[in-house]
Amino acid sequence: MQKRTIIKRIKAIIRNIGITTNADMGLGSSPILNSIGSHTCQLLETFGVDKAKAITYVHEMETDEDYILYEDLSKELLEEILFNLENYEVDLDKTMERTKD
Numbered sequence: 001m002q003k004r005t006i007i008k009r010i011k012a013i014i015r016n017i018g019i020t021t022n023a024d025m026g027l028g029s030s031p032i033l034n035s036i037g038s039h040t041c042q043l044l045e046t047f048g049v050d051k052a053k054a055i056t057y058v059h060e061m062e063t064d065e066d067y068i069l070y071e072d073l074s075k076e077l078l079e080e081i082l083f084n085l086e087n088y089e090v091d092l093d094k095t096m097e098r099t100k101d
Helices: 003-017 075-100
Strands: 032-036 040-047 051-058 061-069
Touching: 003 075, 040 075
Parallel strands: none
Antiparallel strands: 032 040, 040 051, 051 061
16 A cells, blocks of 8 residues: 555544544554664654654653654554554444444
8 A cells, every 4th residue: 555545544534533542542552653772762642633643752751742744654654553543443433333222
């Protein structure tokens, strides 16, 4: 799948389910944007329609946040985000179906 197609799908899912986080999705870990040395990393934590929020951690303490456009992410990261969002969307749909009764 092309990067542009992945981004369109991510944005469509977010428009459908709303801004979401890794915690909302019940993920055990966040996608890694950058890893700098053994004690500093930037993780993608929140997903909006046009961009994702990256949190910088130093020694496991939150030190900064930044917003990254999906167009600026690698195809591999976008594929990981899309995979997680698609699974979450399916789970939400199943939950809605169960609660209808």
